[in-house]
Amino acid sequence: MADPSAHILILEDDADVACAAQLLLRRRARVQVLSAPAQLAAALADGVPDVVLLDLNFSPGRTDGAEGLAVLDTLLAQAAPPAVIVLTAYADVPLAVEALKRGATDFITKPWNNAHLAAAVDGALARRTATRSAAAPGMSSLLGDSAAMCSVKATIASVGPTEANVMILGENGVGKELVARAVHDASRRAGATFLAVDMGALPESTFESELFGHRKGAFTDARSDRTGRFVAACGGSLFLDEIGNMPLPAQAKLLAALERREVTPLGTDRPEPVDVRVISATNLSEARLFDPGVFRPDLLFRLNTIVIRVPPLRERREDIPALLRHYLHHYERQYQRPARGMIDTTLARLCAHPWPGNVRALRHACERAVILASCDEYGYDDFGLSGQLEAPMPAAPCPPAGPLKLGELERDAVASALAQACGNVSQAARMLGVSRAALYRKLGKHGI
Numbered sequence: 001m002a003d004p005s006a007h008i009l010i011l012e013d014d015a016d017v018a019c020a021a022q023l024l025l026r027r028r029a030r031v032q033v034l035s036a037p038a039q040l041a042a043a044l045a046d047g048v049p050d051v052v053l054l055d056l057n058f059s060p061g062r063t064d065g066a067e068g069l070a071v072l073d074t075l076l077a078q079a080a081p082p083a084v085i086v087l088t089a090y091a092d093v094p095l096a097v098e099a100l101k102r103g104a105t106d107f108i109t110k111p112w113n114n115a116h117l118a119a120a121v122d123g124a125l126a127r128r129t130a131t132r133s134a135a136a137p138g139m140s141s142l143l144g145d146s147a148a149m150c151s152v153k154a155t156i157a158s159v160g161p162t163e164a165n166v167m168i169l170g171e172n173g174v175g176k177e178l179v180a181r182a183v184h185d186a187s188r189r190a191g192a193t194f195l196a197v198d199m200g201a202l203p204e205s206t207f208e209s210e211l212f213g214h215r216k217g218a219f220t221d222a223r224s225d226r227t228g229r230f231v232a233a234c235g236g237s238l239f240l241d242e243i244g245n246m247p248l249p250a251q252a253k254l255l256a257a258l259e260r261r262e263v264t265p266l267g268t269d270r271p272e273p274v275d276v277r278v279i280s281a282t283n284l285s286e287a288r289l290f291d292p293g294v295f296r297p298d299l300l301f302r303l304n305t306i307v308i309r310v311p312p313l314r315e316r317r318e319d320i321p322a323l324l325r326h327y328l329h330h331y332e333r334q335y336q337r338p339a340r341g342m343i344d345t346t347l348a349r350l351c352a353h354p355w356p357g358n359v360r361a362l363r364h365a366c367e368r369a370v371i372l373a374s375c376d377e378y379g380y381d382d383f384g385l386s387g388q389l390e391a392p393m394p395a396a397p398c399p400p401a402g403p404l405k406l407g408e409l410e411r412d413a414v415a416s417a418l419a420q421a422c423g424n425v426s427q428a429a430r431m432l433g434v435s436r437a438a439l440y441r442k443l444g445k446h447g448i
């Protein structure tokens with residue numbers, strides 16, 4: 001694999017075509033395949049890819065490319081947009097030209113020549129890496145001038161240039177990953193890789209292979225060598241997200257790697273030195289984090305040389321107007337909608353909302369408002385927050401007045417679980433019996 005930290009997304013409804021592209025590209029980067037535009041929002045919530053291969057038509061019988069062009073606009077509106085290579089049929093060249101005018105990087109006609117596709121992807125990956133190191137996002141992406149955020153930014157500025165391990169604490173959606181990136185950007189490693197790993201999502205069985213790598217033949221499915229995340233992040237920063245969700249045996253293995261500053265890939269007994277700065281984050285309360293039954297104290301002390309606490313949005317309401325302005329403007333541009341204002345009472349109600357899902361929920365609410373608003377000004381109802389989490393939750397579900405609507409029931413269940421879990425997405429997901437990723441998809445779907 002040329003660059004294991006690189007991420008290619010293939011958005012293509014024809015499974016055979018997607019599989020052929022995946023087989024061709026999988027040695028270059030991590031390759032993710034989606035079959036429909038509806039899956040995109042959840043994928044972007046997990047991270048924006050470096051390169052996207054984008055089909056333009058998805059629904060049966062459609063040939064106008066409108067679905068693909070809408071996806072292209074969404075991708076290009078991301079803060080750090082990916083390079084988009086459009087996949088078209090021969091007859092669709094005018095459509096490809098339209099995509100290029102809108103900002104696509106390149107287009108490839110199907111059926112493609114493997115060498116052409118590989119060259120287009122390699123070029124796009126190389127340009128992305130160059131752009132990233134030239135314009136790494138800094139603290140400017142971290143909005144908010146409340147006293148709490150100013151103190152977070154001051155800490156980032158002073159610890160960034162050091163090599164100290166940093167642990168970031170805060171509820172889901174408060175901006176822990178943005179803070180981690182800002183620490184990296186403020187460090188001497190800013191030009192090198194920032195690699196984020198969701199530790200809570202790593203299955204125990206593949207934990208070592210993912211983090212430390214493996215050699216071909218190390219186990220039944222090890223058909224080729226794999227570079228682990230520690231080695232992939234060498235020279236840069238490794239962001240260990242959701243560190244509090246790691247099982248204890250995995251914590252012991254992580255501790256050993258951090259103490260020795262070396263990793264031993266599976267299938268070899270030769271340790272490799274690793275030079276990474278470790279930044280970690282968790283939504284666990286400090287009481288839970290200091291419980292040795294949950295988290296090893298020796299690992300905690302290795303990770304938390306510097307602790308940055310990012311307060312929930314309800315404790316820094318002064319930041320809400322700037323965040324609303326930023327994200328409304330962002331989605332107005334993305335969806336090409338007119339800029340709208342809002343009257344003071346709407347703003348006051350939005351500022352008074354408890355925002356259990358923090359900035360992520362505010363961002364989703366802004367997207368919803370931009371899409372649904374029909375008057376000259378945004379109204380509170382456009383944000384989809386009415387009645388949500390403002391009134392105390394009923395002790396028992398009330399019998400529905402009208403016919404049962406599955407979507408509404410799901411929305412209520414998700415909102416209720418989130419409120420009971422005080423905005424902790426992992427806990428709410430456990431209560432609902434779904435994965436965090438599935439819950440994020442539902443939050444996006446219902447605009448919560």
Ligand SMILES: Nc1ncnc2c1ncn2[C@@H]1O[C@H](COP(=O)(O)OP(=O)(O)OP(=O)(O)O)[C@@H](O)[C@H]1O
Binds near residue numbers: 143173179283360
């Ligand atoms: N201060 C901020 N300024 C601008 N955007 C923000 C800020 N804080 C968070 N966001 C946005 O909110 C969303 C969630 O942020 P982020 O992923 O960093 O949160 P998190 O605390 O790491 O969440 P989780 O614990 O669920 O992984 C992102 O879209 C991010 O860009």
